[in-house]
Amino acid sequence: MSETKTQVGIVGATGYTGVELLRLLAHHPFVEVRAVTSRQEAGKAVADYFPSLRGAYDLVFQAPDDADLSQCDVVFFATPNGVAMKEAPALLAQGIKVVDLSADYRIQDVATWQKYYKMEHASTDWISKAVYGLSEWKRDDIAAAQLIANPGCYPTCVGLPLLALLQQNSLKTDAAIIADCKSGVSGAGRKAEIGSLFSEAGDNFKAYGVAGHRHLPEIRQTISAFAPEIAQKFTFVPHLTPLIRGMHATIYVELNEGVDALAVFQAAYQDSAFVDVMPHGSLPETRSVRGANTCRITAYRAPETEANQWIILSVIDNLVKGAAGQAVQNMNIMLGLPEQTALNGMPLLP
Ligand SMILES: NC(=O)C1=CN([C@@H]2O[C@H](COP(=O)(O)OP(=O)(O)OC[C@H]3O[C@@H](n4cnc5c(N)ncnc54)[C@H](OP(=O)(O)O)[C@@H]3O)[C@@H](O)[C@H]2O)C=CC1
Numbered sequence: 001m002s003e004t005k006t007q008v009g010i011v012g013a014t015g016y017t018g019v020e021l022l023r024l025l026a027h028h029p030f031v032e033v034r035a036v037t038s039r040q041e042a043g044k045a046v047a048d049y050f051p052s053l054r055g056a057y058d059l060v061f062q063a064p065d066d067a068d069l070s071q072c073d074v075v076f077f078a079t080p081n082g083v084a085m086k087e088a089p090a091l092l093a094q095g096i097k098v099v100d101l102s103a104d105y106r107i108q109d110v111a112t113w114q115k116y117y118k119m120e121h122a123s124t125d126w127i128s129k130a131v132y133g134l135s136e137w138k139r140d141d142i143a144a145a146q147l148i149a150n151p152g153c154y155p156t157c158v159g160l161p162l163l164a165l166l167q168q169n170s171l172k173t174d175a176a177i178i179a180d181c182k183s184g185v186s187g188a189g190r191k192a193e194i195g196s197l198f199s200e201a202g203d204n205f206k207a208y209g210v211a212g213h214r215h216l217p218e219i220r221q222t223i224s225a226f227a228p229e230i231a232q233k234f235t236f237v238p239h240l241t242p243l244i245r246g247m248h249a250t251i252y253v254e255l256n257e258g259v260d261a262l263a264v265f266q267a268a269y270q271d272s273a274f275v276d277v278m279p280h281g282s283l284p285e286t287r288s289v290r291g292a293n294t295c296r297i298t299a300y301r302a303p304e305t306e307a308n309q310w311i312i313l314s315v316i317d318n319l320v321k322g323a324a325g326q327a328v329q330n331m332n333i334m335l336g337l338p339e340q341t342a343l344n345g346m347p348l349l350p
């Protein structure tokens with residue numbers, strides 16, 4: 001074991017975002033994964049459990065209480081909501097940096113969090129210290145943070161284009177903002193659930209969370225940071241598609257007179273390696289980002305409308321830019337490393 005490398009732990013390493021962290025970190029030149037937890041697979045070798053990682057790791061899953069997390073410099077929580085809020089504070093008290101992929105520290109208003117997550121928050125004092133890690137918009141805060149609240153997948157896919165428009169005051173304040181979003185089934189995690197069965201989710205398409213998805217207050221909070229008066233104008237409907245990975249957002253907005261959404265995106269993201277603004281007439285596809293830490297966006301002026309209405313298209317891989325990739329990007333920024341370290345893998349086609 002090299003002492004010069006940053007020592008990393010992953011709590012919940014058998015889940016979809018956990019194994020994605022392992023895949024991405026396998027070739028990280030400045031990081032060594034030292035501890036991986038699973039309650040159900042404790043004692044099993046990573047390489048036996050995930051043959052895709054054979055040759056990359058000589059590690060065994062441990063029960064969270066037995067794992068060497070105190071010896072780590074950075075710990076990722078790739079666990080269901082409600083775990084990090086109980087387990088992270090002890091690590092934070094030891095000075096360890098934490099990147100939480102769950103929603104435990106994303107919402108600043110505790111009452112709103114408790115309403116949407118239907119549980120009592122166990123470490124409210126850490127909420128205000130957490131930095132919401134939409135990487136492209138918080139680089140300085142992330143660099144100085146000890147605790148990162150890694151954004152949800154829909155809030156990343158929708159937030160990246162919207163924030164560019166918000167920063168430029170481009171959105172009309174009296175118009176609705178509507179995000180029509182689709183996710184692959186891996187967004188629901190690896191736990192056994194009837195809705196995720198092949199014969200339920202395959203060859204099927206449906207909306208869900210229409211009455212109020214957990215990501216609604218998260219996206220509204222992002223909007224509020226720039227324009228509280230229009231946060232309540234935002235609504236979104238997620239849909240489940242028979243994809244494994246991938247997320248697509250179609251966002252309908254009305255912009256102030258004369259604003260060109262594509263020009264705003266190009267200016268906002270010209271120096272961001274992971275946001276690709278595609279030229280006019282392009283159609284971002286989920287498979288063009290599969291396995292990559294990239295968000296591809298473009299915009300169309302809505303045809304034959306009088307007002308300055310625009311249709312924005314945004315795609316990510318929910319497990320990469322929507323979760324583990326952005327988490328590694330945030331870790332790189334926290335550690336003062338080049339943001340792209342270990343994240344330059346190309347998308348998988350077909
Ligand atoms: N899937 C996605 O696309 C995205 C997921 N997220 C968020 O990331 C987090 C992880 O998601 P995902 O990987 O999909 O989830 P999974 O259900 O696939 O994996 C959860 C992991 O956590 C472990 N775990 C479960 N309960 C506990 C517990 N009480 N204490 C310690 N470990 C536990 C599980 O292993 P074991 O039970 O063996 O301990 C497993 O390794 C979630 O909060 C999710 O909302 C965020 C963005 C996108």
Ligand SMILES: CC(=O)N[C@@H](CCC(=O)OP(=O)(O)O)C(=O)O
Nearest residue numbers: 102103152153183184185187188
């Ligand atoms: C397809 C699917 O079920 N997707 C998940 C999104 C997962 C996620 O990012 O949720 P957290 O905010 O809890 O981390 C969902 O809609 O609940």
